[in-house]
Amino acid sequence: MSGMETLVSRDLEAGATSTDAGPFAGESIAELPQVDNAREVAPADAREMSRVFLVRLRSLEEGTREYQYVRNTLIEMNVSLVHFAARRFRSRAAGAGGVDMEDILQVGTIGLIKAIDRYDPAREVEFSTLALPYITGEIKRYFRDTTWAVHVPRRLQELRTELAQSQEALNNLLGRAPTVRELAEHLDLSDEEVIEGLVAANGYTSGSLDTTGDSDEQAPAGRRTRPLAESVGEPDAAMELFEDFHTLAPLLEELSERDRHILRMRFGQELTQAEIGAELGISQMQVSRLLSRTLARLRSGMLTA
Known part of the structure; x- marks a missing residue:
């Protein structure tokens, strides 16, 4: 993913200087609105220009230089949608530990590219209406597949999110942490399913056995802090x-x-x-x-x- 921007820039340079001598040789890039720096186009202008570029993209043969230019310009003009969607995941990235926002932006860009390739102007739907679900879907898939310390089924990964939301809602309502029974009734699940989800949630993050149970500040005077490996478990x-x-x-x-x-x-x-x-x-x-x-x-x- 790190080379995506390089590839896009290379394709843009190629597309901006020449057209393909194929069935669309008579259609010149010059007929499209001229874009000096697609990333700096204002959102309102990008929305209007994207309509023109998306219609043109559907008329071009895939693989031609003009097709590459139009497609890559659309990516550059709409990358602001990726930044908009990625802002929702900043706190989640910080909580996941080690997840770089640049990685999230690159994953979101993949969703944007899929939206461009599958957009149908004939449906007369705003492009951002289609693109944002694709972008957020790719980012959510990235978190699902890469940020769990222990692999668990997708069903349990989704249940973890529902349990977290229900725990927060019931905690505000009851003024205390909800019980398993209360969570089960709120989610219309059995007690066993809730317990399974709570246990699976422990696999989201992991700690090193070399970490100590107490920080140096919390440890009583004169007592050496021990790593978890020395205090957890017993001889087998x-x-x-x-x-x-x-x-x-x-x-x-x-x-x-x-x-x-x-x-x-x-x-x-x-x-x-x-x-x-x-x-x-x-x-x-x-x-x-x-x-x-x-x-x-x-x-x-x-x-x-």
Whole structure:
């Protein structure tokens, strides 16, 4: 997106100096209103001139130099619509953290280009009426796709916005934070759907485990501030079990098929030694000796590893 303005300027320079020798060779750019600096055209003048340029654009063959000139001039003349729409998202950009307004303007420009390409003068609708929804739609899509720290379904992203608006409205009405039940009734949703939306909203932003729970000013005198990684969570006992399984796997491969079969029956199917003996046609005492020998071998191999 950063190269968009360069491309537009290059196309404008090409279009301003020559026309395409095609089916529209007889139609000269000189017949259009002359625009020295399209970005400096006053909004009222841009609105009137855009009508002329949009009608002309529909009569030109796509890809010709005249088509490029007319289209790029329309983009430059109406970029003020992008700035107008982007102002609504300044606070949201600041809250998202790391979102540059220049990126929002570039995304909005994509929406403007789509509006220019799809505008039909025959409908006699004001161009700005079509362009603004396209511009704001692209900006909203940008926030939806790029500013969430954790990807969640679009349904939950939209629910987060509805919940935030409802919480603000009910807080003003009730003088306190609304309950889940009150939010559910206000939005005509179930309690479970509201809870799901509130949980998903936590994925909008994320914090680093290296940040401290207390700032240096808030920390009691003499107490060292600790990063969240040292105070959040607890040891996972399953990690040791995973390491044991990882070590045990190659040792099991070294056993005979009969020994592995006995282990599966004893610890997988949870059969008794007598049941295993009946299955294999041997005594319970033999099963006990075989299990003891196999388990001792595995234990010794794990301790060595």
